[in-house]
Amino acid sequence: MKHHEEKITQAALIIKKAHRMTAASGAGISAESGIPTFRDPGGIWDHMDMLEVGTASGFVNAIERNAETLFPLFINILDAFQYAEPNPGHMALSDMEKMGILKTIITQNVDNLHQEAGNTNVVEVHGNVFRSRCINCSHRVTVDRKIYIRELKEKIDRLMSFNLENLLSLVMICDKCGSMMRPDVVMFGEQVHDLQNAFEAARNCDVMIILGTSGVVYPAAYFPVEAKQNGAKIIVINPTVNAFVRESDIYIPMKTGEALPAILNLIRN
Ligand code: OAD
Numbered sequence: 001m002k003h004h005e006e007k008i009t010q011a012a013l014i015i016k017k018a019h020r021m022t023a024a025s026g027a028g029i030s031a032e033s034g035i036p037t038f039r040d041p042g043g044i045w046d047h048m049d050m051l052e053v054g055t056a057s058g059f060v061n062a063i064e065r066n067a068e069t070l071f072p073l074f075i076n077i078l079d080a081f082q083y084a085e086p087n088p089g090h091m092a093l094s095d096m097e098k099m100g101i102l103k104t105i106i107t108q109n110v111d112n113l114h115q116e117a118g119n120t121n122v123v124e125v126h127g128n129v130f131r132s133r134c135i136n137c138s139h140r141v142t143v144d145r146k147i148y149i150r151e152l153k154e155k156i157d158r159l160m161s162f163n164l165e166n167l168l169s170l171v172m173i174c175d176k177c178g179s180m181m182r183p184d185v186v187m188f189g190e191q192v193h194d195l196q197n198a199f200e201a202a203r204n205c206d207v208m209i210i211l212g213t214s215g216v217v218y219p220a221a222y223f224p225v226e227a228k229q230n231g232a233k234i235i236v237i238n239p240t241v242n243a244f245v246r247e248s249d250i251y252i253p254m255k256t257g258e259a260l261p262a263i264l265n266l267i268r269n
């Protein structure tokens with residue numbers, strides 16, 4: 001970390017003066033909680049074809065053709081989601097909100113970890129996997145992460161084989177209209193959630209801190225551009241060069257779970 005100390009100090013000076021900071025986070029902030037990212041080596045899109053399983057109809061088709069291969073991959077992801085806890089990066093953001101500096105987190109993550117860390121204003125542009133939505137009447141139900149996955153895994157254990165029919169037997173049924181429910185997440189080709197609030201938080205911030213995202217998925221990749229055009233300072237934390245480095249005033253090539261607590265420490269002292 002030593003050689004990035006100067007950048008950490010510069011970032012802390014900027015953040016300390018901020019009154020309405022917005023954070024924009026992606027899968028990288030949850031990597032240290034054990035949740036795989038999408039595009040890093042060994043990431044989710046290394047194991048599954050994004051174009052095959054990334055859309056709702058593609059997902060169903062892929063299960064129909066290839067359930068025996070895909071099910072074990074989903075169970076690995078379920079395990080990661082079940083055992084994850086907010087990491088020091090999430091916790092530092094929660095403290096920055098309590099200090100009155102951080103106002104909004106725009107996240108592409110669906111893992112609920114920002115809320116579990118204590119952040120109260122989280123704009124989830126890609127939804128939340130622990131919320132189900134009725135495919136008929138849009139009724140939404142929020143589930144407890146650990147209980148939901150434990151029960152789901154118990155049901156999976158009782159399945160005799162992996163096939164589409166058995167997969168469909170696992171889905172929740174809407175208590176308003178009796179139709180099937182699906183995870184309330186955005187798949188490719190679907191409308192992003194809460195876009196207006198996200199753009200507002202980007203437009204109105206004095207600092208945008210961009211955390212653990214490759215910046216290749218739109219419209220999420222526009223938020224930093226919107227922030228910069230409206231005069232915000234841009235800080236990027238990500239161990240790997242990404243689409244936002246060019247826009248940044250400060251680029252810290254570190255893990256968020258290390259850089260954010262170091263910044264917080266300086267802000268406090
Ligand atoms: P990606 O997998 O594209 O990018 C993850 C980023 O996190 C990379 O730039 C890594 O360098 C960085 N990273 C890895 N470990 C890190 C750490 N410990 N600290 C900080 N950064 C770290 O994930 P996203 O940018 O979130 O969309 O992907 C965007 C969207 O693409 C996802 O929301 C998903 C996916 O397809 C949908 O599901 C709609």
Ligand code: ZN
Pocket residue numbers: 134135136137138139174175176177178179
């Ligand atoms: Zn319904």
